[in-house]
Amino acid sequence: xxxxxxxxxxxxxxxxxxxxxxxxxxxxxxxxxxxxxxxxxxxxxxxxxxxxxxxxxxxxxxxxxxxxxxxxxxxxxxxxxxxxxxxxxxxxxxxxxxxxxxxxxxxxxxxxxxxxxxxxxxxxxxxxxxxxxxxxxxxxxxxxxxxxxxxxxxxxxxxxxxxxxxxxxxxxxxxxxxxxxxxxxxxxxx
Amino acid sequence: xxxxxxxxxxxxxxxxxxxxxxxxxxxxxxxxxxxxxxxxxxxxxxxxxxxxxxxxxxxxxxxxxxxxxxxxxxxxxxxxxxxxxxxxxxxxxxxxxxxxxxxxxxxxxxxxxxxxxxxxxxxxxxxxxxxxxxxxxxxxxxxxxxxxxxxxxxxxxxxxxxxxxxxxxxxxxxxxx
Numbered sequence: 001x002x003x004x005x006x007x008x009x010x011x012x013x014x015x016x017x018x019x020x021x022x023x024x025x026x027x028x029x030x031x032x033x034x035x036x037x038x039x040x041x042x043x044x045x046x047x048x049x050x051x052x053x054x055x056x057x058x059x060x061x062x063x064x065x066x067x068x069x070x071x072x073x074x075x076x077x078x079x080x081x082x083x084x085x086x087x088x089x090x091x092x093x094x095x096x097x098x099x100x101x102x103x104x105x106x107x108x109x110x111x112x113x114x115x116x117x118x119x120x121x122x123x124x125x126x127x128x129x130x131x132x133x134x135x136x137x138x139x140x141x142x143x144x145x146x147x148x149x150x151x152x153x154x155x156x157x158x159x160x161x162x163x164x165x166x167x168x169x170x171x172x173x174x175x176x177x178x179x180x181x182x183x184x185x186x187x188x189x190x
Numbered sequence: 191x192x193x194x195x196x197x198x199x200x201x202x203x204x205x206x207x208x209x210x211x212x213x214x215x216x217x218x219x220x221x222x223x224x225x226x227x228x229x230x231x232x233x234x235x236x237x238x239x240x241x242x243x244x245x246x247x248x249x250x251x252x253x254x255x256x257x258x259x260x261x262x263x264x265x266x267x268x269x270x271x272x273x274x275x276x277x278x279x280x281x282x283x284x285x286x287x288x289x290x291x292x293x294x295x296x297x298x299x300x301x302x303x304x305x306x307x308x309x310x311x312x313x314x315x316x317x318x319x320x321x322x323x324x325x326x327x328x329x330x331x332x333x334x335x336x337x338x339x340x341x342x343x344x345x346x347x348x349x350x351x352x353x354x355x356x357x358x359x360x361x362x363x364x365x366x367x
Contacts, residue, residue, distance in 0.1 A: 003279075003280065004281075004282050004283065005277055005278065005279050005280065005281055009255045009256055009257070009277070009284075009316070009317075010316060010317035010318060011317060012256075012315060012316050012317030013255055013256035013257050013316045013317060013318075014256060015256070016199075016256030016257060016315070016316070017252075017253065017254060017255055017256030018256075019256075020196055020197065020198065020252055020253055020256060021196075021253050023194075023195040023196045023197055024195055024196065024253070025195070036253065037253070037254070038254065039254050039255065064279055064280055067247075067279045068243055068246070068247055068279065070250070070254075071246060071247045071249075071250030071251055071254065071279075072243070072246040072247070072250055073250065074249075074250035074251075074252075074253035074254050075211075075245075075246040075247070075248075075249035075250030075252075075253070076246075076250075077195055077196045077253060078194075078196045078198070078210060078211055078212070078249045078250075078252060078253070079211065079212065079213040079216065079246070079249055080213065081194060081195055103238070103239045103242040103243070104239065
């Protein structure tokens with residue numbers, strides 16, 4: 001059920017939101033557009049986070065908790081200068097990708113969430129690659145990782161496809177059992 | 191740290207700067223949330239992550255809604271609190287919220303000074319017609335601020351805090367002082 005706080009603000013505030021989000025870069029890949037998230041993307045994130053689809057990323061969770069996750073993706077842009085994008089293909093929202101750092105993380109990561117319909121078309125790889133390259137090239141990161149649940153075979157494949165390698169030392173230093181895939185800098189990337 | 195990509199309107203009042211949230215402000219807020227002063231806003235919280243989440247929520251709303259709380263500093267950059275019109279999760283309508291992090295800055299009229307500017311911004315630039323403020327019945331300082339801002343108690347308003355007794359104050363854009 002859509003709640004009052006999820007609905008658009010006044011036209012004036014909506015214009016201000018567009019202006020503020022205008023500073024966030026939009027990335028284009030062969031098939032995808034990665035753009036700043038908007039209020040009306042939330043039902044799609046909720047569909048992912050409030051169902052079994054989010055079982056490997058801390059879910060399923062309540063709609064309220066999904067809302068906190070949603071605002072966090074956008075907050076990163078203010079607080080860190082990087083953050084989450086909404087992934088669009090042919091005008092359809094396929095999911096979300098982010099360069100972010102969550103409380104408890106030791107490092108900045110590339111994370112991705114896809115809708116059920118978008119799965120199986122290489123969209124996660126294409127979006128994550130663009131986000132990772134942005135982190136290296138535009139943000140000047142020295143390194144970036146993906147934290148992936150060991151049981152999440154699909155996401156592990158994406159990380160491997162992008163040239164990620166398990167960093168068992170970093171995994172040992174962390175207090176959970178997440179696998180850490182480290183991406184090589186562009187010089188070493190294939 | 192990269193250049194800032196998101197630009198929030200900044201305001202200057204007689205003694206304060208009201209600006210968009212930054213990473214370091216999260217620490218000041220988290221610190222405040224560990225103290226008994228946070229009693230009136232649902233604290234104290236011992237889990238740092240809870241504060242991080244709340245601060246992230248407040249910050250992210252800027253991008254998504256176009257407005258949220260400004261962080262308030264003195265002219266020398268000292269962070270004293272945050273507040274302004276915002277519309278957080280589960281509430282039925284937007285609120286004028288404010289928090290002064292330290293007792294050292296109380297009794298100087300800082301909250302009124304900041305909120306008068308942000309109230310005018312809400313009416314003139316955000317197109318809001320009215321706003322509430324949820325205030326603990328024992329929070330005498332905030333009650334005084336609400337009065338100074340021209341608020342009146344709205345006994346009909348919905349209280350989103352279940353069993354928590356708050357007094358709902360309402361402010362209207364028309365007939366403002």
